[in-house]
Amino acid sequence: MERLCAGLMALRFLLRMSDVVDSIFVTAPPGMGNLLMQELEGLSVPVQREMKGGVYVEKSIEVGYRVCLWSRIANRALWPLGTFEAKDEDALYAGVKAIEWESHLDPDVTLAVDANCVQSAITHSHFMSLKTKDAIVDRVRDIAGDRPSVDLKQPDLQINTYLFRDQATISLDLAGQSLYRRGYRTVGLEAPLKEHLAAGLLFRAGWPGISAEGGALVDPMCGTGTFLIEAAMMACKAAPGLLREGSGVSRWKHHDAAAWDRQVAEAREQRVRGARELVFGSDWDRRSVETARQHAKQAGVDGLIQVEERDVRDVTPPSGVDPGLMIMNPPYGERMGDARTLAGLYRTIGDRLRGYWTGWTAAVFTGNPPLCRELRLRPRRTYDYRNGAIPCRFALYKLATADRLQAQAAEEPGVEMLENRLRRNLRHIGKWARRSRVTSYRLYDGDLPEYGLAIDLYQDTDGDVSAHVTANESRGENLLSEARQRAGVQALKRVLDLPDERVILKSRSRQTRNTQYDRLENRDSYKTVAEGDARYLVNLTDFHDTGLFLDNRMVRAYLGEHAEDARLLNLFGYTGSVTVAAALAGARSSVTIDLSNTYTDWARENFTRNELGDAHEVLRADCLAWLREAEKGLHGSERYDLVYFDPPTFSNSKGMDESFDVQRDHAEWIRRALGVMADQGRMIFRCNRKGFRMQFEDEAYTVKNLSGRMLPMDFERRRSMLHCFEIRKRISRES
Known part of the structure; x- marks a missing residue:
């Protein structure tokens, strides 16, 4: 029985390896294979199946070019040239040399080899890349009398060797480089986010659908602008591959220049021109802001993006746009500061989200998942990814609408507590006022922390009572606290049975110069x-x-x-x-x-x-x-x-x-x-x-x-x- 199970497993493995040669393997960032599959299906790429680390798609030149031009999430598009068993270095050399390299490249072509090994007898990837290179150049020299050169920086062809459980797969990288290298980012500051990871997170957060419906995107900690640029490129249907020079395989003998040029022309035609400004970013660091603007210009989407210098604590939704996606990658202690000092920042972010971003979707990507608890928001979904070597959490939040906030404020137990406090004060302070012949007095002075109101009653000489309500405004104020203030005013009206025109609500903010002299209105009442x-x-x-x-x-x-x-x-x-x-x-x-x-x-x-x-x-x-x-x-x-x-x-x-x-x-x-x-x-x-x-x-x-x-x-x-x-x-x- 054990031998039968082992045989079935071996057969399944061999069948899978045979499929490898007949498919293009498109690699994905860790954990994003399913997202990549959805993206490729949306691009009309014939998907065969998802595997750990990527997706197999139909093996054709047209499909390969389409992936390289259009995929935002893919890392590499690997065209397999051969697969074989390689339990030692001699077997690896022999297997690579057995591939008909003369049908793929000429002796004057430059090449580079990268390698990776998993659960195999050979454990040194650099040694693998050297052996692969030796086998290729030896075969070409034996047949053509000359050998290709190695160029590690800008090779004509990039070869990939992958060894899994002693089974080697040799592939040609159709893009010639990692697909996340769009070409627009030339200045890297601290803690960069790779382009394909940013695109995958935007895809997971639903940005393509949000932008299609006219929603906006805001990144209040935009750094050098990766989220902003990827979002803008998605919104205007700009193919990311257009920013790279050439196809990456122009010196490959099977390269179809006509097919490539045709797809490039179609991609340029599909780009939406004249789109309005719908992506907004900000950062406290001036150098980051300037770099983000430079990158946006190099990506050709600067007309869609507005970037300004501002602290995340001061960012509010842009005016004149529909609610959309607010996404951020805040610091989390690994690279930019001590996580112990960041709890306050995350609490502030949570306060801002609850208060000002009503109706928006919020997305937070962090390498310190416990800090998400400081947001004091319940995520709709969470996903685990990696940013380089750092395990990260991606949390999505659907924030309440303004109407829901008002309803929430009106339904809170605090409203009833406020009414009870107002009635008690009216009895207690009102009795003192009548006894002291005081007709204007303070009824309520922020007794309950959630309702930071000062309520003064003024009885005029005609006997009419009016309420002057001052809401103390601070940096921590938000739409929820404003909704509570409005709910508090409604409670006051019920307690005093006052008409709307005799309840006056004002906000008391920190004044500059003598702004108490400034008029708010001109009623002369x-x-x-x-x-x-x-x-x-x-x-x-x-x-x-x-x-x-x-x-x-x-x-x-x-x-x-x-x-x-x-x-x-x-x-x-x-x-x-x-x-x-x-x-x-x-x-x-x-x-x-x-x-x-x-x-x-x-x-x-x-x-x-x-x-x-x-x-x-x-x-x-x-x-x-x-x-x-x-x-x-x-x-x-x-x-x-x-x-x-x-x-x-x-x-x-x-x-x-x-x-x-x-x-x-x-x-x-x-x-x-x-x-x-x-x-x-x-x-x-x-x-x-x-x-x-x-x-x-x-x-x-x-x-x-x-x-x-x-x-x-x-x-x-x-x-x-x-x-x-x-x-x-x-x-x-x-x-």
């Missing part, structure tokens, strides 16, 4: 709200801020307690609410200074609404410049009983003579402001910088921290950000 006896104008729609800082409520009240018959200097006065509170409490006179035309006009409107007299002046000026001038006596000798100093955290407004950083500069400017304060006066210094540390020290003055006392109940969550100090001149014992 002002409302009047009450705070005690004061009436303030607020605008919930047109600006970043509303005109009334609710977190400053306690400061206004404190200044009112000490305003009787006082002269007030309000520096960085904004819309003058502090001045109004002090004036209504009995302040004799005031000067309110701000650089913004918008806010000085607003302050005057507030003064008029509260019937303040001419003793209360509004001045448009740079506060720091004004203090410097006052130090020189340019503003007279008047001294102020109350000085309110509430500078911005940072400012480099074009209207200011110098930049200002509150932590860096506050001590110097407090000292200057104290120069215009009366001996019995008091300064209230306030700022909103998280982690602020008071650094003003002077033996002549006392500094009292009022931060806890000035913190309103509805702003408890801002305790680390709201800072308030009272500075007074020390009274000597002698006086």
Whole structure:
């Protein structure tokens, strides 16, 4: 029985080896044999069967040329010349020499031989290539009297020797070189991706179908542009073999020049001309970007590709294109950095994919599969391949559509938790507000991390309540968080039973210069709200801020307690609410200074609404410049009983003579402001910088921290950000 099984196996092996001689063997990157077979079938190549390492196809000149011209995934197209048993070097030499080489090449042809051996008695591939070369040139010399030369760089013919289980197959390489060498890549930077591997991954990700339907491709870590160029060539049906010079077998005696020229002409005719820009790439490295552009131009697809210098953390889908394929080969620790430091990068990539790439297919090729878990996405499929010697994972993800994200955000348990929190706050804070006669207050301050909203309620003097909702925007924001914000606004409307027009949503991003002065809209929709006896104008729609800082409520009240018959200097006065509170409490006179035309006009409107007299002046000026001038006596000798100093955290407004950083500069400017304060006066210094540390020290003055006392109940969550100090001149014992 054992002998019978062994005989059957031997017969099967011999039959398979006989098929080898009658077929062209097209090799594939490891693990991509099935993909290659699908590609060849799509190219109308008669496929016979898939084997480990490649695909057997019909043995004809036309088929061989078609593979060399059109296959993007194939590595080599091998035309077998003979097969024989070779258990030792003499058998190998004899078998190669027995092939009729005189019918394949002339003595003036140059050649090169590559070899590979697997599970055989001969184990040295270089020795095999030398023996093969010796046998070829010896036979040609014996017959023609002259011998071919060896050219390892640019041979006329490339011969391949493959030895498997002592069975040798000698083949002619129809392309004369590896088919992945398209010819467009002349500059190789670190961690290159071979062209046929990139093409196979694009094929596996479904790019041919996506591009046919008008979808775009984005590679946000494009390096030297291999994915981009292969994708563009697929989209415009550019045959990769056209970039190589000649057929690779033009000196082969069986070469059919007419057939080759005919297929080349057909390939040029099939290329789609005038296609639109649909492939987008970016990379943080300028040299890579420049190289990618150069390679695209050399491949003739630069008109289809846009490449720019940008960090992957900042890449968003291009505008004006349909969702398509986002593919990347991020670093994975083997060649470009330590994998332990890459987890954060992969998490960021996952956040960007979930948030911004709704409706897209995402494909990630990595040599460190555990890093894929940091994406925090569930792959639709995964495949194992190799990039050179590195085992790699190719993961495909189908990302949710925008509608699905919105539905997901609305269905999350957090929405119900948010509604419950809003109702609880409305009972708790609302009860405090009614008892304290506060009609405008903060209802919600990012209590739940998933819903980073600040919700302020403003009740105008007609009794109508509006909600001003600010979404804190950061680099990590994405479409999912935006969907959650919208779901949070809907929850707020349900809780308060407010119509859409009375819920105003804004995004709070990091501002440059004094962009809080910029208009967002031009509705000029002002409302009047009450705070005690004061009436303030607020605008919930047109600006970043509303005109009334609710977190400053306690400061206004404190200044009112000490305003009787006082002269007030309000520096960085904004819309003058502090001045109004002090004036209504009995302040004799005031000067309110701000650089913004918008806010000085607003302050005057507030003064008029509260019937303040001419003793209360509004001045448009740079506060720091004004203090410097006052130090020189340019503003007279008047001294102020109350000085309110509430500078911005940072400012480099074009209207200011110098930049200002509150932590860096506050001590110097407090000292200057104290120069215009009366001996019995008091300064209230306030700022909103998280982690602020008071650094003003002077033996002549006392500094009292009022931060806890000035913190309103509805702003408890801002305790680390709201800072308030009272500075007074020390009274000597002698006086």
